[in-house]
Amino acid sequence: MNASNGQPLLQLKNIDTAYGPIQVHFDLNLHVHAGEIVCLLGGNASGKSTTMKVILGLVQPLRGTVLFDGRAITGLPTPQIVRLGIGSVPEARRIFAQMTVRENLLMGAYHRKDRRAIAEDYERMLALFPRLKERLHQRGGTLSGGEQQMLAIARALMGRPRLICMDEPTMGLSPLYVDRVLALIQQINAQGYTIFMVEQNAHLALQIAHRGYVLQNGRIVMEGSAQALLNDPEIQDAYLGEKQ
Amino acid sequence: MESFLRTFSDQTINGLVIGNIYAFIAVGLALIFGVGNLINFAHGSVFMVGAYVGWICMTWWNLPLAVAFVVVALVCALVGMAIERFALYPLRGAPPIAPLLATIGVSFMIDQAVQLLFSRNPHAFPNPLIEHRFQVGGVTVSAIDLLIAGVGVATALTLYAFLRFTRWGWALRATAQDREAALQMGVNVNAVNRMTFAIAAALGGIAGLLVGMYFNTVYPTMSFQATFKGFAAVVLGGLGNVPGAVLGGLLLGLIESYGVAIFGATYRNLFAFVILIAVLVWRPNGLFSLRPRVAQEPLTGTFIAKGRPVPTPKWLIATLIGVAFVLPILVPNPYLLQILTNAWLLGMVALSVTLVTGTAGQTSLGQAGFMAIGAYASALLVLRLGWPFELSMIAAAFISAILGTLLVFPAFRLRAAYIAIATLAIGEIVNQVILNWEGLTQGAMGIAGLPPPSLLGWQMIRPHEIYYFSLALLCLAALVQWRLVRSPLGRTWRSLREDEIAAQAFGVNLNRYKTLAFGVAAWIAGLSGAVTGHMYTYISHETFTNTTSILALTMVILGGMGNLLGAIVGAVTLTALPEVFRGLADYRYLVYGLTLLLVIRFRPQGLLGTD
Ligand SMILES: Nc1ncnc2c1ncn2[C@@H]1O[C@H](COP(=O)(O)OP(=O)(O)OP(=O)(O)O)[C@@H](O)[C@H]1O
Ligand SMILES: [Mg+2]
Numbered sequence: 145m146n147a148s149n150g151q152p153l154l155q156l157k158n159i160d161t162a163y164g165p166i167q168v169h170f171d172l173n174l175h176v177h178a179g180e181i182v183c184l185l186g187g188n189a190s191g192k193s194t195t196m197k198v199i200l201g202l203v204q205p206l207r208g209t210v211l212f213d214g215r216a217i218t219g220l221p222t223p224q225i226v227r228l229g230i231g232s233v234p235e236a237r238r239i240f241a242q243m244t245v246r247e248n249l250l251m252g253a254y255h256r257k258d259r260r261a262i263a264e265d266y267e268r269m270l271a272l273f274p275r276l277k278e279r280l281h282q283r284g285g286t287l288s289g290g291e292q293q294m295l296a297i298a299r300a301l302m303g304r305p306r307l308i309c310m311d312e313p314t315m316g317l318s319p320l321y322v323d324r325v326l327a328l329i330q331q332i333n334a335q336g337y338t339i340f341m342v343e344q345n346a347h348l349a350l351q352i353a354h355r356g357y358v359l360q361n362g363r364i365v366m367e368g369s370a371q372a373l374l375n376d377p378e379i380q381d382a383y384l385g386e387k388q
Numbered sequence: 389m390e391s392f393l394r395t396f397s398d399q400t401i402n403g404l405v406i407g408n409i410y411a412f413i414a415v416g417l418a419l420i421f422g423v424g425n426l427i428n429f430a431h432g433s434v435f436m437v438g439a440y441v442g443w444i445c446m447t448w449w450n451l452p453l454a455v456a457f458v459v460v461a462l463v464c465a466l467v468g469m470a471i472e473r474f475a476l477y478p479l480r481g482a483p484p485i486a487p488l489l490a491t492i493g494v495s496f497m498i499d500q501a502v503q504l505l506f507s508r509n510p511h512a513f514p515n516p517l518i519e520h521r522f523q524v525g526g527v528t529v530s531a532i533d534l535l536i537a538g539v540g541v542a543t544a545l546t547l548y549a550f551l552r553f554t555r556w557g558w559a560l561r562a563t564a565q566d567r568e569a570a571l572q573m574g575v576n577v578n579a580v581n582r583m584t585f586a587i588a589a590a591l592g593g594i595a596g597l598l599v600g601m602y603f604n605t606v607y608p609t610m611s612f613q614a615t616f617k618g619f620a621a622v623v624l625g626g627l628g629n630v631p632g633a634v635l636g637g638l639l640l641g642l643i644e645s646y647g648v649a650i651f652g653a654t655y656r657n658l659f660a661f662v663i664l665i666a667v668l669v670w671r672p673n674g675l676f677s678l679r680p681r682v683a684q685e686p687l688t689g690t691f692i693a694k695g696r697p698v699p700t701p702k703w704l705i706a707t708l709i710g711v712a713f714v715l716p717i718l719v720p721n722p723y724l725l726q727i728l729t730n731a732w733l734l735g736m737v738a739l740s741v742t743l744v745t746g747t748a749g750q751t752s753l754g755q756a757g758f759m760a761i762g763a764y765a766s767a768l769l770v771l772r773l774g775w776p777f778e779l780s781m782i783a784a785a786f787i788s789a790i791l792g793t794l795l796v797f798p799a800f801r802l803r804a805a806y807i808a809i810a811t812l813a814i815g816e817i818v819n820q821v822i823l824n825w826e827g828l829t830q831g832a833m834g835i836a837g838l839p840p841p842s843l844l845g846w847q848m849i850r851p852h853e854i855y856y857f858s859l860a861l862l863c864l865a866a867l868v869q870w871r872l873v874r875s876p877l878g879r880t881w882r883s884l885r886e887d888e889i890a891a892q893a894f895g896v897n898l899n900r901y902k903t904l905a906f907g908v909a910a911w912i913a914g915l916s917g918a919v920t921g922h923m924y925t926y927i928s929h930e931t932f933t934n935t936t937s938i939l940a941l942t943m944v945i946l947g948g949m950g951n952l953l954g955a956i957v958g959a960v961t962l963t964a965l966p967e968v969f970r971g972l973a974d975y976r977y978l979v980y981g982l983t984l985l986l987v988i989r990f991r992p993q994g995l996l997g998t999d
Contacts, residue, residue: 226574238569255574
């Protein structure tokens with residue numbers, strides 16, 4: 145796992161973003177190397193989800209570039225970005241509520257053409273997520289929150305992405321599921337998936353991440369290894385003090 | 389008893405067959421609403437195109453029926469894709485009311501184009517099937533009934549299989565459920581949107597072909613009726629719900645069929661409009677949905693774009709009024725004066741639209757209904773009770789204000805797109821009631837021999853007389869409205885427009901202020917209708933149609949929503965434009981539709997800016 149040398153897999157350079165007159169990002173810079181788990185920490189409305197949307201091409205930045213594997217992807221339509229290998233576990237999961245679990249999973253591989261490999265991946269997902277296997281023909285909307293989160297992650301994996309963007313994957317889950325999801329993220333990272341995740345709960349995220357960034361009012365105010373951030377007194381005050 | 393049962397079962401078959409056709413139309417509307425969150429007013433126009441293409445295939449080219457079906461489906465799919473590509477795709481990102489209005493513009497253009505190509509008159513559509521009637525268990529069924537049922541079932545199964553088992557079908561469903569999530573799966577939602585239009589249009593076109601064959605005729609006005617029957621069916625089934633749309637279509641067909649059997653054929657169209665409003669008001673999620681699914685939020689707002697009003701100094705307005713008053717002296721051309729008189733009277737209607745839609749934020753497509761109430765009220769007061777015109781005109785305005793507001797009242801809880809449909813339906817209901825209440829209105833015959841407007845014994849017969857009278861009324865209406873809009877009342881109206889929930893939280897009684905807005909607007913529109921009726925000397929249920937309502941809204945959009953001067957400028961422009969370019973007079977609605985499309989696309993805040 146080469147965490148510091150070589151070309152990053154994902155790089156955001158000097159990103160400014162705004163919704164109409166309201167600017168959200170101010171000169172945002174960050175990068176993710178292949179094989180890493182990197183987390184972006186920040187409070188409510190600090191612009192975390194917007195960062196994800198910029199990467200996925202759902203929101204266009206005013207200035208700056210997003211590089212994926214050295215190639216500028218800013219301005220590309222979302223489907224094309226997805227095809228280049230960026231998978232997404234969106235905020236609030238966004239499962240297709242009226243489609244079955246099976247259909248949801250296969251939607252994750254929508255942009256792929258290799259039928260045989262898709263079938264293999266499908267079997268792998270069922271092995272990895274026995275809960276989903278039991279509920280294959282149930283509608284996505286009938287699953288519990290934790291099950292939906294599992295489905296969202298499995299759906300993203302079905303796309304065989306080179307980078308998975310996760311927006312608050314533990315939000316609203318019971319403590320039991322929070323642990324499961326974190327363990328799962330670590331597990332898939334160990335299988336070689338690179339992960340960029342957004343979290344409000346710094347304590348949880350830093351347990352599994354290699355590195356982290358802290359976003360405050362649209363600016364990166366701190367960055368470093370997960371260990372360094374965990375031990376940083378400011379972080380402890382601002383994010384870890386009262387939580388957990 | 390025997391014969392009653394026979395009639396009943398015949399009506400049932402009849403209702404199911406017509407309902408089958410409504411289901412075709414409704415499924416297309418439901419697909420488009422589901423995927424694009426759009427209420428497509430151009431759907432009936434595509435349906436009509438299908439009917440005409442089918443008619444061409446069968447009567448000009450003598451193609452076999454099966455081939456005609458394929459040609460109709462293909463041509464209509466192309467038309468649907470063209471509508472999406474050229475009218476709607478450029479508006480992505482605009483507020484939802486923009487594409488809705490664009491589809492109205494498209495429907496104007498298609499309808500007029502068909503009229504120009506094939507004339508307004510109906511064409512006979514020969515029935516290609518054997519004229520055989522089968523007796524099945526005491527029920528009479530004709531070959532065409534069986535054909536429609538067969539096509540219906542086959543199409544439903546195909547559509548089901550498509551949505552359920554194909555890649556594109558999955559993409560469509562995923563996009564309908566969550567557009568942004570679908571994008572993140574790599575679905576090209578723009579392509580899905582276009583495909584949805586193609587499918588919906590093909591279904592609509594096939595429905596048109598079937599209707600043409602069933603009633604043995606095609607005619608241009610079948611378009612609007614189809615749109616509305618489709619709306620009613622889709623609302624019955626729950627917007628965006630495809631199986632619901634099928635059930636809604638069948639149910640509507642049955643209701644109409646039984647209703648006609650009980651009340652008579654002229655009532656046919658009334659049922660759809662009444663159902664539409666009743667369901668929108670009392671069960672906005674349709675009859676078959678258990679949980680609420682209507683997305684309230686994205687459908688609010690009447691402004692296509694905000695823009696400051698273009699500054700208009702007092703001297704400019706004074707000069708314009710001055711010019712308008714000396715014009716008959718400078719240019720005593722009766723033709724010009726007549727056109728401008730129309731512009732003044734329509735200008736009043738535009739003022740009334742800009743009040744409810746621009747200032748108070750309630751998109752109204754029913755303003756012609758208020759005109760009709762005013763015109764009939766005045767006509768009846770003068771002709772039946774012998775009232776003088778001065779009095780009847782004022783009374784008519786109040787009657788329009790009261791009746792109009794009562795009619796719209798149940799729809800007060802609806803918002804932007806829904807209230808637009810509801811008001812359009814109310815306008816139609818007014819005309820349907822006029823058509824059917826023969827004792828009062830002389831029904832389809834209309835009322836002839838209205839005396840011209842008069843004032844204290846002065847009869848306004850010459851063009852400049854009625855010109856001055858209507859100009860004075862317009863100025864008066866504008867002045868009163870201007871005072872109202874600048875008063876605290878106006879501020880409250882604007883707070884409704886900006887955010888109803890917030891306004892309510894600040895203690896604004898929504899119903900009271902909507903009542904006031906619609907009351908004042910219906911008063912002005914009713915007054916205009918009364919004068920217009922006496923000027924025409926003849927009125928019928930076809931004098932003040934939804935076309936007038938849509939035209940008035942187009943004027944307001946052209947001038948700038950909520951902008952009083954804009955409403956008048958829009959009225960003058962749209963009334964005069966087709967006349968100035970004489971060659972355009974035949975293309976009037978093409979011009980209106982195109983204007984609507986261009987303004988929405990390139991100057992959404994209107995010529996003079998929103999206010
Ligand atoms: N579509 C939008 N239009 C306008 N403003 C938006 C939009 N989406 C987000 N914002 C605003 O941008 C800011 C950043 O939002 P963002 O969703 O990126 O924050 P976040 O850090 O993900 O917050 P949360 O913890 O609530 O998920 C917020 O102030 C939000 O109100
Ligand atoms: Mg967020």
